[in-house]
Amino acid sequence: METQTNQSPKPAMTSCRKKVKDDATFFEDVKDHIDDFIHASMDEHKSCFQKTIKKMFGLSKAVAEKQAVEAKGVESQLPLQTTVSE
Template sequence: MPKKKSEEATFLGDVKDHIDEFIHASMDEHKTCFKKTIQKMFGMSKIVAERSSAPEEVESSLPLQTVVSD
C-alpha cells in the first residue's frame, strides 16, 4: 500500500508544480504555449484529415440489369 500513497503524492506534487508554473508564467510564455498547443491540435487534425481523405481501394460491383423493350 505505501507505493500507491507515494505515487499519489508524486502526482499531486507534479500537478502543484504545473499550477505554480502556470500562475507565475509571463504573458509571453502563455502566448507561446498557446500557439504551440494550437499548432499541435491542427497538426493532429491535419494528419487525421489526410488519413481519412486518402483514397481507399474499394472494389464495387453493381448489378447489371438488362431491359428489353418491345
C-alpha cells in the same frame, strides 16, 4: 528623457510543460504545474497557447489527410449476389 535598460525580456519557454521530478506523486506534479502556470510570463502563456493550437490543427489535418487516403484506397465494387429459393 527616457533611460533605456540593458535587460532584454525573458525569452519564452521552449516547452509548455516541464516535469520537475520523474518520481513525483500526482499531487506534487499538479502543484508544480500550477506553480509553473501562475509564475509564467505573458509571453510564455502566449507561446504555449500558439504551440497548442498549431499542434491541434496539425493533428486534425494529418487525420483528415489519412482518412482521405484510406477512403480512396477502399473504394471497390463487388458484384451483387442474390439467391432466390423457391
